[in-house]
Amino acid sequence: MSLLDFSSDAFMVAFFLYCFAFLFYVIAIAGKKWSNRDPKQHEKRWGRIAFIVSTAGLVAHLTFFFTRWIGGKQIPTSNMYEFMTFLGMAIMIAYTIVYAMYRKPLLGMFAIPLTIIIVAYASVFPQEVQPLIPALNSVWLKVHVTTAALGEAFFAVGFAAGLMYLLRVINFTDKTKQARRAQFWVEFTLYSIIVIVGFIIAVFGFRFAGYEASFTQEKVLIDNKGQDSTIVDTVNYYLPPIVQPYNSQIVEFQSFLGMDKPLFEAPYWMNGVNAGRKLNTVVWSIIAGTLLYGVLRLILRKRLGAAIHPVMEGIDADDLDEISYRAIAIGFPIFTLGGLIFAMIWAEIAWGRFWGWDPKEVWALITWLFYSAYLHFRLSRGWQGLRSAWLAVIGFVIVLFTLIGVNLIIAGLHSYSGV
């Protein structure tokens, strides 16, 4: 067995251990109300079991990372799959550090599913080791990507604690306008997370079923001498095409649920590389996510926020507020170093300019400015509790956009392959 195969196995082990750890955290929290047990004792016992399992998962994940590094002869942080798995691992490291400080098992109930989703999301992307292009062949690749991801991982933990805070303090029976607005946005946040899960399910579901369709798309290019030429691209779909690329012809189309041609065509201004396919993926994610959300609502018979809220009872809201803030305060210097300073040093060495207003650079700056505003709001304007928790949630949305959205929507120096 080659080292790379061993590495993939370690990854699977890590994934399942995370799933079990999550389960045990749920037992630790939800099981407190079970009969014939002392709630404190129960939480302590299961909390410890869950922490041991999640740590074992992290060890397996680290094994994956280092064996892939040795087997692939380059640090596995150079394409979307490798980067996202690394981010998942960094979140586990950040979580472990924060856990060591505060010893709150409940944090795992939110941080670990976040890791699971990110790791599963990573698996959507091609997993082969790809040889580096010369621009990436630098020691700064290792330094910049790993520190930036670690900083972002602390923001992720801050997000998890912030979301927990919201679920803990928002009163889901209150009917005032303000409370309704808060309930709506918490529900929307949970729904968005479920849409991402829906995306993963849709991609894996159709991949497993072997679905394929393809189109040819005509594009007219005008070169710098004013001569026009037409190029024909083939666009392959792995999800049934609800939206076809702009100005394209069907080459192959497997019928899906009686649908044997696309329902819409992408608008003309969506002419980027595979823009039509990306739009189709978004449509599918929303469909799958909404279905999943609907099923959950039918089972629970109330809004997800209202269903999770009782589980959070008995947790000190102030602790959650402080954990969220602390995680962000720890992550901020790391992100500054990795996401901006190391990035600038590398940009200076590779391109001769430390800053070029590339979309990825701008979004890293936006992330940094956002969290510095967060810290100032908190320290000088006394924004704590609810407002601070909302900012932690919005901040992580910006982080995710910087990491994924920029690559998928805006092209630039950092574009990796996308689905």
Added chain:
Amino acid sequence: MLTVENTKCECGHQNAVGTVLCESCGKPLLKDLQQSDTPLEMRYDGVARRSQKSNQTVIDKIWSFFSSVKIAIYLIVITFLTAMLGTIYPQESTFINNFDPSTYYEQTYGLPGKLYYMLGLSHTYESWWFIGLLVMIGTSLVICSLDRVLPLYRALNKQQIRKHHQFISRQKTVFAADIGGDPKEWMTNFGTQLKRRGYKVHQEEGQGTALLAEKNRFSRWGPYINHIGLILFLLAILARSIPGWQMDAYVSVPDGDTVKIAGTNYYIKSEKFIIEFYTDDELPEQLQGKARAKNYETQAVLYACVSVCNDPLKEPVLEEVKRHNIIVNHPLVYDGLKLYQFDFDLKPRLNAVNPILEDKQSGEKYGPFYLPMKDSALQHKLGPFTLDLYANYMEFALNSEGKPTTLSREPNAPAFVFTVKGPGLKPEGEPYIYFPMQKDKVKFAQDTINREIADKIQIRVDGMENVDFSEATTHLNVRVDKALPYLWIGAVFSMLGLIMGSYWQHRRIWLRIDDGQLVLGAHTNKNWFGMRSDVAHALKKVGIEIDPKTLDNGGKNA
């Protein structure tokens, strides 16, 4: 109406206007604050700042505006919101040549693109308002820091050990109890426990019933050091507009050529450009068959001109100063000048040919003669024939009126027009057009253009050894940036300040015992969890066991 505020505290200390807590004993000075019992606002220890002066001049008003953290946050928020807009479509600066922004955005993105261009968002980051925002953030950084760091320094530099009872009991972390025994001994004992946790302990002289314990005060300077770093950083960016501090140019060098780097005294030669691709064995399945570059480099030599540098008629005298293989991530660096591998072009480029002239009537061959594409000699004598160069086109084409013209200054389709004199030709000479490249000869029908002279003579190349061409052209990016060292110094300061301020927290504990009644108050700028556990730990060591959480007096968690 102007009233003179009485700012003298009962302890006898005269405080500045705007002081919230007495600088000496810590007693709240404002009436409504004295009557309440909520935890105190401890920011800057309640000391007055310059921006809080009551009658303000214009400068004071500007100072007050920029010293407000609220304004600073607004500036930050506006900056990142507008920065977002700039990423919607590619910025103008990402296009290098042959790009007309006034039509590009509309053609590519339609109406939204047109609006984007008209609003000036296609050059967001160079626009006056965006740069203005950055300058305002810089100003705010300077003023906010100065406005706060001086009072804070004063407050922390001369601290009273014995604080007002209200000051202690209205901290966010508090503890009160009756203690038996000798209060001084108890205090000393408790102080020892705090020392073990890294605190500097100051016990009141004499009675010994008041105590101040403090640790990590240096972390309070973190934010200011960070701000100084950021200011340096922003100044370094502004300094780049000083003439000569910054240069950003591109130079294209065909294999074997030596090219002057415009605006400098240097010449760069590319001895050879090498490119290596990944083989299929090294690539995963989906990438196979695609040319994925593994490595490319320019074997470069940098020359400095030592004399005859600016005479276009004479060859400059060059001296080699540096030899380096330029690879991505490994630029050539010499005395502040940096040359980066930017791009390459694998289209072969014709440098020179050595053609012969054939007299078709006699069958005689003359030559070969040296004919470079650029700067050829104006006259060539070949046996009985004389060739006078009449015109030279680099990229030959016929314009809309059917007249010859050149499309560029690169020898992509070179053509030479000679006036040929010699046996069998008119005495005043006859024109002859010569295309060195076979493809152009066919495309433009050389023999048809030349008409009857084509039957008398022919200029052609005998064999590939008489053709000199470059296999590749390397494109290098030339950089000078003198502000760079200051930029990095700024970054180091900023980082240092961030680490100081984030990973250590300033913690202080005040105690006093009056008639066997202990009150303890503790303050930190961050991490109350750690603050409480420090206090609970020391209390436990002196025999008082409590849950750290019960020390919390409510209030905000800054």
